[in-house]
Amino acid sequence: MKGMSLIVKTVTNIVIGFIFIYGLYIILHGHLTPGGGFAGGVIIAGVFVLKLLTFGSKAKDERSASTQASVWESIGGLLFVSVAFLGLLLAGTFFINFLPKGTPLHLLSAGIIPICNIAIAIKVGAGLFAIFLALAAQKYIIED
């Protein structure tokens, strides 16, 4: 995939870090402010899409990125399910909130909700980036 012009590259270099940090903020404050794992994960996927569209990439890198996105999506899904099964093992109910709740309105509060947000963010971000790679970046076969 080819890259874009120098203007786009310079602007992307400036804004890309801020977008990434905003995505992390949306994920980590998901239990306090509007947002959460899904929205933050899509923003993180958007950062990778922006970088790929702006700077371009080689076909070999795209293939390894596709594999890595699949691996990370599986890691996120397994993390989410393992939190659910930990509740079953430790407290006896699937998906029970077994961690201490902490003080409301603090960053470390609400038990398993931040962990679930992070797991969903990894899963959604990697999944949407894999879809983007499959649809828009890799050379695919239309003829047959």
Add this chain to the structure above:
Amino acid sequence: MIELYLFLIFMVTAAIIATEIKDLMAAVISLGAVGFSVAIMFIMLQAPDLAIVQIVVEVLTIVIFVAVILRTTHIDKTIGKKLSGTQILAIVSFSGFAILFLIVMFRTLQEIPAFGEPIMKVAMEYIRLGLSSYGPGGANIVANVILDFRALDTLGEATVLFTSVIAVVTLIRKSGRKK
């Protein structure tokens, strides 16, 4: 209230344009207008969680659409052609089912409470338990509902996304295909 109806009319118009226009890039822009109108309606109805998700997903899908269109073609050759017999049959049968569905839906919608006056029987319990020491304790009530009270639904939604990613990556892969 009137703004919502104006947005609804705008969205229906944009959706019809998106299906009927010949240039696919213009169709994608119309689709984006529909999506962002949904986001604005969510903000008007005081649902910022959904509005954020709607905006970011809309941006990403439009980027994917535009990237695909730039790599393939941007002229839809099927629009403006004469319909064949099977297509007319499909349209007529679909319209029949749609009218039947609308009649049933109209009778069902008369039973539910009016717009803006929900029953809130279950939701009141969620709001009451939200920040108490027995509940999940998150300040964002939506996060409490989707990741604690209704976490199993979220697991189902995550499974749906996982399945769709698997389907896309499997169908459009290059390696492992027969030439």
